[in-house]
Amino acid sequence: MKGVIVKGVGGLYYVKTESGVYPCRARGRFRKDEIIPMIGDRVEIDVVNERGEGFIKEILPRDNFMIRPPVANIDQVIAVFSVTNPDPNLLYVDKLLLMCHTSGICPVICINKIDLDEKDVASYYGNIYIKAGYKVVFTSTVNKTGIGELIGTMKGKVSAMAGPSGVGKSSLLNAIQPDLNLKTGDVSYKANRGKHTTKHVELLELKVGGYILDTPGFGAIDLSFLTRAEVAASYPEFKAYQGQCRFVDCLHIFEPGCKVKEALQAGEISYERYQNYTRIQEEVKAAEERRYD
Template sequence: MIEGIIIKGIGGFYYVKTQDKVYECKARGLFREDNIIPLIGDRVKIRINEEDGSGYIEEIMERKSQLIRPPVSNVTQAIIIMSIKKPDINLWLLDRLIVLAEHQRLNIGICINKIDLVQEDERNLIEKAYRETGYPIIKTSCKTGEGIVDLIDLLKNQVTVFAGPSGVGKSSLLNRIKPGLELKTGDVSKKTTRGRHTTRHVELIDLDGNSFVLDTPGFSSLSLDFIEREEELSKYFKEIDEFNGKCKFINCIHFKEPGCEVKKQVEKGNISRERYENYLMFLEEIKANRRY
């Protein structure tokens, strides 16, 4: 059998990239009986039909990670892409995507796209707000090419999911990263100021044989129902988690408790107020989820 990786799945067919070529494959009925669905990103073993050159997926190797939305496996890194304008940057959604990626224990990078649309001081405001997170922050422009080389370096030897809302330029960035890809891109609706979806299916894009990127449909919202207790939320905010255990009360959730070190750090400017306010909104959502 030959080993490969599923790069695309359409209409019951799975396209498996091996060292030599891409094979159109079907999955064995055994997987259906065991309620196992092959996912994009799965490392698999296939058997080739000598008559027509098609393949059958015989084995799915153990998954190192699995995302539900988008449904992919073995991702090692999430690059969260936001445009600074057209549409305006959505820090609430950025933090929500960070929480999901942290929950999946992925490496995280932040890409602020369309920076050619704003002045330098506005670019720096975003970078300042997220500096204490420790995540790499890359500022890019598909128009000028700024930051593209830095983004390519961040993608090397990783299986990366590009996450972010529609219209922020995910497909445009991929076209820049891999010339000739010619992914369809879309403009932002003037009426709603939101992006139009241009990616209709999940596909693993091979950059150099060792580096892959998933171009995925844009996100609009994400549920936090995987967080069962309020105390868990802070571990998904790295700069807040740093001060866990330093508050007056051991079980402090950094909300209204007296002697909270996190609130002190917010006042000192060591933790972004915008990030902290998003933390509080997520906290209220988790509390509300527990009531149902």
């Protein structure tokens, strides 16, 4: 019988099949081979008793996967940030977009809480990412702005919602499908960040078709596995200048004759995006140096 792992708790994996959901254990050989089943894995199972309990017999090839949170076969990641309360963390967003590019996952950006937007922040930041080639959805759970567009984006796909705590991920999911009844948390004004409300990773089925990954969060995004060249190649707004720099291996930082830096000076590339790019490059360079020490 084939199905998809939709939840895992204490070594027990819940596999959704055409005939129902079955609690399953992983065969011992997975532990021997150091293979850990992930939420989203497509699997083959054997049901072994009348209570519907079974074993995972085979994990089918993954289209993609992420380590933190440990999930597989995700079609898209919806990167959520709010216009305020908490303030936008664009470095986190840009790291998340890089992770999507290198994992073969389509990214979508959701700018939330636009009902609190008194300084047109949403339009300013939205234009940065639209210009870079990303799909951007503007939302508010208070006046339901953009909820229909977000539903259309998720229809028939396996989606994950990611972003710092407090940006309204659970509230968005409840607006998309109220019977999900996800817990929501207030933002701590002292720390300007939200309280974590999700305790485990689970795939929730959507009535419009598809699934949404309910997860405690993506946490700190570690990009140390990337090379500096991979980071440079993962910025879509740089692709228009590919092969035009003086140096073939140009990283667009200190090199002379760099067309990306010329585009930055001309206002064709976002200053904020470029600043985050240089910070990420510094982190990746430091990780490379540690590996070779």
